[in-house]
Amino acid sequence: MTHRFRDLLALEPLSAAELSFLLEQSRPFQEIQRHPLKKLATLRGKTVALAFFENSTRTRISFGAAAARLGADTMNLQAEASSVKKGESLLDTVHTLDAMKPDCLVMRHAASGAPEFVARHLEIPVVNAGDGTHEHPSQGLLDALTIRDRKGRIENLNVTILGDIQHSRVARSNIHLLGKFGCRFTLCGPAMWVPQELEKIGPPGAVIRRTARIDEALDGADVIIVLRVQSERLHEPALPLDDYVLLYQLNAERLRRARKDAIVLHPGPMNRGIEISPEVADGPQSCVLEQVTNGIAVRMAILYLLIGTPAEEAPQTTASSGEQTPAKARESTHASD
Amino acid sequence: MPLIEKAQLMSAPEIDRTLHRLAHEIVEKSGGTKHLALIGIRRRGVPLAQRIAQAMRGIDGVEVPVGTLDITLYRDDLSKVAPQAVLHSSDIPFSVDDKDVVLVDDVLYTGRTVRAAMNGLFDLGRPRRIRLCVLIDRGHREMPIEASFVGRAVQTSDTEIIEVRLREIDKEDRVVLVDRTG
Numbered sequence: 001m002t003h004r005f006r007d008l009l010a011l012e013p014l015s016a017a018e019l020s021f022l023l024e025q026s027r028p029f030q031e032i033q034r035h036p037l038k039k040l041a042t043l044r045g046k047t048v049a050l051a052f053f054e055n056s057t058r059t060r061i062s063f064g065a066a067a068a069r070l071g072a073d074t075m076n077l078q079a080e081a082s083s084v085k086k087g088e089s090l091l092d093t094v095h096t097l098d099a100m101k102p103d104c105l106v107m108r109h110a111a112s113g114a115p116e117f118v119a120r121h122l123e124i125p126v127v128n129a130g131d132g133t134h135e136h137p138s139q140g141l142l143d144a145l146t147i148r149d150r151k152g153r154i155e156n157l158n159v160t161i162l163g164d165i166q167h168s169r170v171a172r173s174n175i176h177l178l179g180k181f182g183c184r185f186t187l188c189g190p191a192m193w194v195p196q197e198l199e200k201i202g203p204p205g206a207v208i209r210r211t212a213r214i215d216e217a218l219d220g221a222d223v224i225i226v227l228r229v230q231s232e233r234l235h236e237p238a239l240p241l242d243d244y245v246l247l248y249q250l251n252a253e254r255l256r257r258a259r260k261d262a263i264v265l266h267p268g269p270m271n272r273g274i275e276i277s278p279e280v281a282d283g284p285q286s287c288v289l290e291q292v293t294n295g296i297a298v299r300m301a302i303l304y305l306l307i308g309t310p311a312e313e314a315p316q317t318t319a320s321s322g323e324q325t326p327a328k329a330r331e332s333t334h335a336s337d
Numbered sequence: 338m339p340l341i342e343k344a345q346l347m348s349a350p351e352i353d354r355t356l357h358r359l360a361h362e363i364v365e366k367s368g369g370t371k372h373l374a375l376i377g378i379r380r381r382g383v384p385l386a387q388r389i390a391q392a393m394r395g396i397d398g399v400e401v402p403v404g405t406l407d408i409t410l411y412r413d414d415l416s417k418v419a420p421q422a423v424l425h426s427s428d429i430p431f432s433v434d435d436k437d438v439v440l441v442d443d444v445l446y447t448g449r450t451v452r453a454a455m456n457g458l459f460d461l462g463r464p465r466r467i468r469l470c471v472l473i474d475r476g477h478r479e480m481p482i483e484a485s486f487v488g489r490a491v492q493t494s495d496t497e498i499i500e501v502r503l504r505e506i507d508k509e510d511r512v513v514l515v516d517r518t519g
Contacts, residue, residue, distance in 0.1 A: 028407060028424045037460040042410045304410070304424075 005305050007119045007126045010135040011173050012203075016180040019144070022298075023154075025305060026145055029297035032069065043072035046307050049102035051077040051094065052129070053109040058268055058292070059129050059138070063106045066299035072307070075102055094118050103307045112169075125306035133167050139267055140173025142298040146287050147178075147223055149294070150263045156182040160217050160258070162250060163227030163275055164193040170267045172201060174225060179206035186210075188217035189248060190239055214248055221258040226250050226266045229275045241274065251277035255285065263287050341516045346473070346491060346499070349510035355488040356385065359470055360392035362486050363439055364399055372437040372465060376404045378454050379425055381443035384505035385472060389441060404429030406440075411453035427457065434462040439486070443501035445471040448480030473512060475499050 011019065032038055048067040052060050060076075067074050077097060079085070088096075090109070097105065104125045107115050112132030119126035130136040148154045159178055165171045165187050175185060179202040187194050187210045199208045211217050218224065234241060250264065264276075264286045272278050280286060347355065367373050370393075377386030383405050393399040407425040440454050451469055458464060470486035475493045491514070493499065498515045 025424050028410065028426045031426050032410075032460075035460050036462060040410050040460070041456070042412075301424075 005125075007115075007128075008137050008302055008306065009116050009119060009126065009128045010176070011137045011140045012135065012176040019141075019177055019180060022141055022301060022305070023145055023148065026141070026294070026297045026301040029300040029304075030145070030294065032300070033293055033297055038069050039071065040069060041071040042304060042308055043067070043070040043103075046070075046072040046103040047075060047101070048072050048303060048307070049075045049077065049097050049100070049105045050129075051097060051105060051107040053079045053090070053107065053114070054130070055079070056108050056130070058295075059108065059136075062292070062295045063127075063129060063138075063299050063303075066296050066303055069296065070300055070303055070308070072103075072303065075100060090114065090118070091121060094122065098122055098124065104303060127302060127306065130169055132169065133172070134169055135173045135176070136169040136267075137173055138295065138299055138302060139170050140177045141302075142291055142295045143170075143174055143225065143265055143267070144177050145294045145298055146265060146291050147263065149290065150287060151222060151261075154178060154181045154183070157184075157222040158186070158220050158259075159183045159223045159225065160186045160188060160221040161225045161227065162214065162217065162248060163189050163229060164233060165189055165198055165227065166193045166195055167230070167233060168227050171225070171227060175202050175206065175208070179203045179208075183223075184208075186217045186221070188212065188214055190244070192239075214250075214254060215257055218254055218257040221262050224250065224255075224258060224262060224264045226264060226276050228267065228269065229271055231271075231274075245274055249273075249275060249277055250280050252279045252283070255280055255283075265291060268292070339518055340498070341518060342513050343497070343516050344514045345511060346514055347489065347512035349504075352472070352488075352503075352510050352512065355472065356388050357392045357395075359486050359488060360389045361396060363389070363470065364393060364396050366485070367437060370399045370401060372435060373399075373439070374402045374404065374431060374433070374436045375439050375441055375470075376406050376429065376433075376454075376458070378440060378442040378450060379405060379407045379427075381501050381503055381506060382406075382441045384503050385443060386441040389470070402431045404431065404433075406454055406457055408450060408453040408457055411456045413449060413453065429461060432462055433458060433464045436462075436464045438464040438467045439470050440467060441470045443472050443503075444499050445469070445474045445482075445484050445487075446477055448478045448482035451482050452480050472501055473499055 050060055050063055064074050106127040106129050108129040109131050112134035115126050115128040115131050128137055144154050161171050184207040187198055191212055194210050202208050262285060264280060266276060266288050270276055270281055272281055364370055375386040375390050377383035386403050390401050390403045393401050405428040407427045409424050455467060468485035471484045472488040474484055474487045474490045496517050498517055500513050500515055502509050502511045504510050
């Protein structure tokens, strides 16, 4: 693996090998979640700036916990209480944050592409924690990790995504990741949320079909990803909530159409009784709490990779004085002893 | 950077004999094996720990649990880690609380790996005792750390490298002294 992850802005440009590498690197951090003592000193003295220009609770806490468990400190910027409200431009805000010398910027923004724009102007690594309707890379990774743990693989699965796919960055990150491993997608929801152009968003060769009928969508599914209904969006072209529940709620009866060992994911926060019934949310096929736990592991892996491994060095400067072993044949764990 | 093999320090049968001797020493000096556990430090400490455990089975059928520790996240020299160092999982399928732990590694040099391993171990629980077993002690310590069980102590210079080659990883059993010149 020679690729340097400078930033993590999207999953779309990453290869299957790079995505596998990221997932593989999350494994040791999954294990740390089970330790009685979960705190490492690996990033001691480093600072992670968390800039959430759009509201978020769980993603912000998850990144904050990931930083803390690696021993790093965090600086928090919340749009509500910040100068953003006073009219400061995005670039001025992030330059101000940058001047406080964090080692990494984790940002969420309502505008698609905002983290990429910021990354072009900053030296430090930038992590996209969700931008508009573009991508939510860490969510895509934690979903894949959860799927791999439960199904033993992420290759060639039938993945059904239910809900407002049009506005979902989570769905896009899922498709960009899982599509590179041969998964087939069925997108299902009211027609206004599943427009035809979604069939073309996947990686080349990805099979994406659309249907408005949930029973059809669930037939043979290995993985079902239920998206949150954002009720403010329901009324764009009017669809009463009751009708949505009637037509698209994932309930126990409908779930029986999927494979017996199908699993159910939800990026949260869940609207119990709307897009998902309580019995499914709490049932044995639900992975929602594993997703939350895996979220910290994935984010630890991301922060470790971007901050904990040194910035790009010219390959010829093998700074190895005092190291016992030649780097070529031996593992780095052994380099100093 | 040319690497020149200067000498063979151990042959396959010598490694084998040494590990058997170490197994005997550990059993003998532990005052009972009830709490004993071996933890191999990735990477070459792992097969060594397994072989010592195997040898212990031949001593009155002593059965000792074996675990694996990856210390990358506990190192104090992140800046020296190769870019995108690959992390591995630790695998310790038992509680270390109250265990009489013997850490196993191939070469003891600066002592930094062992320091990191002890930090890692304390995140998992509170062992009753931690001792260290190494195949080769090459000197040049930078920490107040010593091994309780040493296969062989070797005088080395800073430019020399000790390569422990094990069949599980390197397809042969051999310890060689290599010089890095230039």
